[in-house]
Amino acid sequence: MSAPILVTGAAGFIGFHVAQRLLAEGHRVVGVDSFTPYYDVGLKEARFSRLTPHNTFFGERLDLADAQATQDLFREHRFEKVIHLAAQPGVRFVDPQPYAASNLMGFMNMLEACRHGQIQHLVYASSSSVYGANRKLPFSEHDGTDHPISLYAATKKANEMMAHSYASLFGLPATALRFFTVYGPWGRPDMAVYKFTHAIAQGREIQVANAGDVRRDFTYVDDIVEGIVRLVDRTPRPDAAWNAESPDPATSAAPHRVYNIGNDSPENVNHLIALIEDALGKKANRVDVPLPPGDVLETRADVSDLRRDVGFAPATSLKDGIGRFVEWYREYHGA
Template sequence: MVMKNILATGVAGFIGFHLTKRLVKEGYRVIGLDNINDYYSTDLKYDRLTQLGIKKGSIIEDKPVPSKTHENLQFIKTDLENKAVIDDLFADNGFDVVINLAAQAGVRYSLEDPYRYIDSNITGFLNLLEAARHHPVEHFIYASSSSVYGANTSMPFATSDNVDHPMSLYAASKKSNELMAHTYSNLFDIPTTGLRFFTVYGPWGRPDMALFLFTEAMLNDEPIKVFNHGNMERDFTYIDDIVEGIKRLIPKPPTPNPDWTGDDPDPATSFAPYRIFNIGNSSPVHLMDFIHEIENQLGMEAEKNMMPMQPGDVPKTWADVEDLFEYIDFRPQIKVKEGIRNFVEWYKEYYKSEVQS
């Protein structure tokens, strides 16, 4: 089988790093892109890149550099908003597949700096679509988010649901990506697949996510912030299951749905080569149970500061993923107990000089 030439964005990020590691291991030719912004620790991002054979000192702004350990991997530090660089990348490399995981992340941060979300998640996404328009690809996969479900309360969340009531600008930017992708699928026949991620966790995770924040605070004898007084549920999904799902989607670009009708439009499919999937565990966990499992793995009890709900947040997420499981013949394998144990082991090893004995 001829291995695909892939542009993967956000490769210094949590999901992008794990996915890139898997793709190069399996022989795909990958150019990884990231702007290494300071939304959270750039040290963690550079350390992820080091795992891929990309040393900080070798990085040249806006120029691809080769990995020291993977001959089928190059890395370029640039912004998605840099249209000239993006256009040149597509023209020079003839990508078969685009996997866009780069974005300004975070629900709460979108209240502080909304312009970052427009620059990266809207303008940057448009640059990728335009490049794919002029340099056609076989499959354009991109990260959406469970946040698009917003004010919806009917559970589990299904891709057939209306998602017109976002609770944050981050969510609105992700819904915008889905609409933009459909437009380009329709006008330019680009096969696009949007993935609504549900609370991804695991080793090398993001420092702004609950598992990281709770573990860090507990190991430093600090209280943890428990929002909505603990009355939260999340469809926690382990990183390896997410990566497996994305990998299985690569050779399966969407095709037009022959049964689609404008009289009863299905939001998840189209008359164009367009598809939306939830990608999650489909097994929501109560926040307090999640915290108790962290306590079990750390062998200590957390001091808990019970807090009100944060603006832009939602009390529960739960993914209906039957259509994805059917499409790729895969169900998540990792339970929360195992996933938290793996994260805690990684955290202690990575921060061993900082962890209190």
């Protein structure tokens, strides 16, 4: 049989959906998660429980910050491809230690394991937050990302640099994926779509930054998954046209590549709230608050490279995506 694919963060939002998709396509999947309590662990357990009945799924409860355990995992399963989605999320989270442990040490251990395991392709999650203080829209992989404005963004930028160094030093093929505001069924409770829906459904107030005059490139989770599974089979190669005198951040003389995965259609947060109200049949109790530190006013993905290279770009409308999310929310919460 072909080697199993490793999916880290498999009890997380995106990792769960990726693992489900791979299993549906007949792949063997090893799913790893440390079940950190950043948000409701019960939700993570519920996701994981939907994967475990598959006879081609092998679940591992493992902290990737443990270097020895990570090396042992790779020795046991002999992976060829790795989809690394595990991370400490959240641009507003202030405790630096979880970011250092998961996003820096955990990623370093992953790189070392991939290097020694002679992995054919490492696909890993970056974030649109790396664009930081950039104001040129849409955000392009070919633009610089040297001004992060949150610690989370800084760790994701560091991941890209670390992976590129391993691609340069050891020839480890790696692809960074910058996700844009992912939402959908089984989503994270700390993100706007879930948080607003839950509060409105319960009749509680929602805090709306900058009077809702904030635009996000909301991207439905199935579109994110489609981009991932298409790219995992596209192993990057050194770009023969790369010019060291005018370096392109998206490509390299090493086997490393960067892609945006976003809807390329930013929506106003006020419109998001209106769609949630319509789907729930309830009005929101709004409280206006300032834009929090680490947030930006607008994001928009340039996905022309993704479309050109794999023939796909996200296109699920926010109305359709919110309808599907609220349907799942009612079922999951019995509402």
